Amino acid sequence: MKILYAAAEVxxxxxxxxxxxxxxxxxxxxxxxxxxxxxxxxxxxxxxxxWGLKELxxxxxxxTFGSSPQKFKLHIAKLPGTDINxxxxxxxxxxxxxQEVYPRWLDPRYEHERYIAFSLATLEYAKQLNFRADIIHSxxxxxxxxxxxxxxxxxxxxxxxxxxxxxxxxNLAYQGVWFEDILDFANMRKxxxxxxxxxxxxxxxxxxxxxxxYSDRIVAVSPNYARxxxxxxxxxxxxxxxxxxxxxxxxxxxxxxxDVFNPKTDKTLVKNYDINSIKNKExxxxxxxxxxxxxxxxxxxxxxxxSRLVEQKGLDLIRQVEGDLQHLxxxxxxxxSGDKSYENLFIWLSNNTPNIRAYVGYxxxxxxxxxxxxxxxxxxxxxxxxxxxxxxxxxxxxxxIVRATGGLEDTVTGYPLDNSNGFKFWGYDGWAMKDAILTxxxxxxxxxxxxxxxxxxxxxxxxxxxxxxxxxEMYRSLI
Ligand code: GLC
Numbered sequence: 001m002k003i004l005y006a007a008a009e010v011x012x013x014x015x016x017x018x019x020x021x022x023x024x025x026x027x028x029x030x031x032x033x034x035x036x037x038x039x040x041x042x043x044x045x046x047x048x049x050x051w052g053l054k055e056l057x058x059x060x061x062x063x064t065f066g067s068s069p070q071k072f073k074l075h076i077a078k079l080p081g082t083d084i085n086x087x088x089x090x091x092x093x094x095x096x097x098x099q100e101v102y103p104r105w106l107d108p109r110y111e112h113e114r115y116i117a118f119s120l121a122t123l124e125y126a127k128q129l130n131f132r133a134d135i136i137h138s139x140x141x142x143x144x145x146x147x148x149x150x151x152x153x154x155x156x157x158x159x160x161x162x163x164x165x166x167x168x169x170x171n172l173a174y175q176g177v178w179f180e181d182i183l184d185f186a187n188m189r190k191x192x193x194x195x196x197x198x199x200x201x202x203x204x205x206x207x208x209x210x211x212x213x214y215s216d217r218i219v220a221v222s223p224n225y226a227r228x229x230x231x232x233x234x235x236x237x238x239x240x241x242x243x244x245x246x247x248x249x250x251x252x253x254x255x256x257x258x259d260v261f262n263p264k265t266d267k268t269l270v271k272n273y274d275i276n277s278i279k280n281k282e283x284x285x286x287x288x289x290x291x292x293x294x295x296x297x298x299x300x301x302x303x304x305x306x307s308r309l310v311e312q313k314g315l316d317l318i319r320q321v322e323g324d325l326q327h328l329x330x331x332x333x334x335x336x337s338g339d340k341s342y343e344n345l346f347i348w349l350s351n352n353t354p355n356i357r358a359y360v361g362y363x364x365x366x367x368x369x370x371x372x373x374x375x376x377x378x379x380x381x382x383x384x385x386x387x388x389x390x391x392x393x394x395x396x397x398x399x400x401i402v403r404a405t406g407g408l409e410d411t412v413t414g415y416p417l418d419n420s421n422g423f424k425f426w427g428y429d430g431w432a433m434k435d436a437i438l439t440x441x442x443x444x445x446x447x448x449x450x451x452x453x454x455x456x457x458x459x460x461x462x463x464x465x466x467x468x469x470x471x472x473e474m475y476r477s478l479i
Contacts, residue, residue, distance in 0.1 A: 002133045003036050004039065004122075004126055005037070006039045006139065007143060008101065008118075008139070008143070009040065009043075009101050010024055010038055013040065014040065014043045014046055016100070016101040018254070019139055022254055025255065025256065026467075029255070031083065033472055036085075037087060037126070038079065038086045038087065039086075039087045039126070040086065040088060041089050041095040045100065051080070052077050053077045054077070056076055059073045060072070063120060063124060064187075065116065065120075065186070066184060066187075070091060071091065072121045073090040087125065087129075089125065091118075095114065109182065113182075115142040118142070119142075119146050120186070132160075132162075132163070135164050135479070136163055137166040139168045140174065141207045144167065144207035144210060145210070147215045148198070150163060150165060153188060153189070164216045165216050166216065166474070166478070167212065167215035167217070167218050168220075168221065170221055170385055170386075172238060173236055173383075175207065182205050198213055212238070213245075215248070219249075219474070222251055222253045222406055223252070224406055230243050253407060253411065254388060255466075256464075257464070261392050261395050262395070266368055270283045271284060273372075275397075275454075281372060286373075289373070292359075293357065301330045302373060303331070303374065304334070304376070305333075305377070306367050306371070306377075307336045307389065309338030310339055312382055313380070317403075317430040317433045318380070318430070321433065322353075324434055325353075325434070326349075328355070328438075332356040333357050334357070343360045346358035372396050372398075376423075377389065377399065378402075379400055381405055384403075384406035384407055387407045391462040394462065395458065396458075397454045399421065400412050402422060415440075419456045421460055423437075423440045
């Protein structure tokens with residue numbers, strides 16, 4: 001079986017969010033069962049030498065969009081630790097010129113052009129490489145054009161005649177919406193695709209809707225999210241369309257790469273540990289508190305938050321109760337970057353409270369030390385398709401405090417249930433969050449329960465093992 005993955009970001013080459021982690025780890029878990037090729041844009045930030053990229057000979061290709069021809073080239077590297085080929089599509093005008101995976105302040109039409117160009121070039125290159133995929137697995141709106149191209153432009157192309165489309169929703173909030181004229185740029189036939197059964201949504205082009213209508217399977221990144229997106233509350237205006245396709249919608253929870261996230265071997269930690277040497281976790285707590293200028297006190301829990309700073313992540317709840325948090329007998333360390341208003345909130349809290357400190361920006365090594373050094377991990381998300389940070393936190397023995405939505409509901413077992421590995425609250429409300437924090441602080445004093453919960457968290461299996469099997473079954477059922 002041949003599988004082609006197409007995605008805007010792939011770890012470790014390019015990373016902005018969870019999509020990247022999934023693309024860097026799910027294929028790895030399927031390496032023995034399938035022949036895999038991953039296609040992704042050659043972003044300017046990709047470290048060419050570090051990852052050993054090479055340009056493929058004679059790879060130059062011109063594709064005409066609208067009325068202007070665009071030049072592409074193709075580069076290759078192995079996904080680290082595997083024999084899987086990752087292909088990087090180079091186009092200087094759209095991708096290589098940016099250091100960020102998702103540059104800010106781009107003209108939205110240009111955003112559409114970028115991913116249309118990438119998606120079409122991916123299909124053209126796959127053909128040139130004679131990679132006749134049984135399955136094309138595209139992800140989020142950036143590559144949502146692919147199923148449309150396959151079913152419209154390549155409808156009579158023998159090469160793709162047996163190919164099935166799987167479309168994965170990592171986040172329904174970004175659907176890729178633009179005016180109808182973008183179809184001219186994409187060289188797509190309006191009479192085929194621009195209607196209710198294609199990509200037309202309230203008079204605009206909506207790429208995600210097109211992918212939902214045209215794909216053979218739709219995957220949501222957790223079973224609970226697969227249910228939630230059928231409702232008005234979480235459906236982002238797409239619930240009606242999705243309800244018409246429940247027969248092909250599945251929810252499969254994401255895993256994380258247990259080789260990459262491992263407190264026993266992680267070189268960024270001060271002291272390594274596992275379930276049998278959990279005492280060593282404390283040295284990391286001391287270190288991280290020191291880094292952030294807070295005093296170590298074994299009686300005070302350390303609560304961490306590592307996140308993209310966007311509305312989805314529920315940071316408004318922190319804003320709501322910041323007055324209360326700064327008087328708790330606990331310390332807080334926040335790390336992340338994103339919307340300016342949240343960045344400013346974090347800086348303000350850092351400067352003006354005795355117990356809250358923040359690092360605005362992203363540093364992987366610091367993040368790992370925070371996972372290792374913290375006792376609890378806060379994730380008050382407004383919605384959360386799957387969430388990977390809570391899985392990483394559990395692996396490091398930091399107990400998640402989460403709003404029970406999306407994948408957080410599926411992966412965290414809330415205190416005081418049997419085998420609980422975290423704390424849950426339900427209402428989207430700062431005081432509900434504070435209550436959950438107070439419960440966690442109460443459990444922190446009871447070392448017997450705390451250790452039992454840490455053990456449940458650290459021994460739970462959130463690797464790709466089980467989920468990869470579900471993907472494989474789904475792919476097989478299609479061909
Ligand atoms: C997106 C979602 C997140 C999910 C990730 C990987 O970033 O917001 O919940 O875990 O994709 O699927």
